[in-house]
Amino acid sequence: MPESEALHASHRLEYPYARSVGPVIGAFLTGLRDGRLLGVRGSGGSVIVPPTEYDPDTGDDTGEVVEVGPGGVVESWAWVPDPLPKHPSDRPFAWALIRLDGADTALLHAVDSGGPDRLATGDRVTVRFRPAAERIGSMADIEAFVPEGGAA
Amino acid sequence: MADRDDTAAAGDLGPVTTLATPIRLDFEFTPGVAQSRFLRGLERGRFIGQRCPKCGMVYVPSRGSCPTDGVPTTEDVELANVGTVTTYCVVNVPFAGQSIEIPYICAQVLLDGANISFMGLIQEIPADQIRMGMRVEAVWVDPDRLTPSLASVRYFRPNGEPDADYESFKEYL
Structure with missing residues (x-):
């Protein structure tokens, strides 16, 4: 019997699935x-972004909500030359850990710099949100971060 | 990616409390040669099974081997378009994505000539009138809509024959 x-x-x-996000992630x-970009203050005074319900160092409840950004510093990054369908961009981008101004932890998101030769650790970037009418309360509301000054 | 909340779309922006997180798996399926024959039979509006060369049992759909004797089943057998309801379940519970109006009947149908039943939807009869032994016939989609899929069988319906004797199907419950 032929295989064909x-x-x-x-x-x-x-x-x-629909997940209940809770008061802090909510x-x-x-x-x-x-x-707006929001974090929370941990029990030791540090600002955690994205926020958690508990301070990862002490296990205590986290406290007040703190606005951070919209700019920040790239702490590390990896270039994605061939984005997959599920990726946040259909053109090459960087996954980056970004420490937002006012935050003590880094947020993982995409950086649209235009090329790996136009991004370096320590670079300043700023958030680019989707248009307000398209935002739904999701990480994808952030389209990407871009080099400060609009180099991309 | 999260779905748009209707209230948010209306401009009444309360706090975000839920996030849609669909879990998706895309996969490639190869049913194998024996089941492919069954599926190609459906594309022609026919039920194709296979007979075990040792015990003579006819399986539909065939997995390509006899589960009792462990030998390949190579002889194709065309089954009848009619069969007997051996057991059934009346579905009264609504669930997400339900496409059939409740209550509806899900039955095991033993096609004439087969030695194993398979699951089918029963329609054209009130749900409280289904019974073991009822004789039913397959209703197919229009010929130009036949595909190598069980979707080619719309459902089974009573064919008007007298009920089958319990003795004739008791081995298949």
């Missing part, structure tokens, strides 16, 4: 929808 007799098909298995996502 066997059929072949593409399938998709999908579950439409505040962060609400901020994104409103075009």
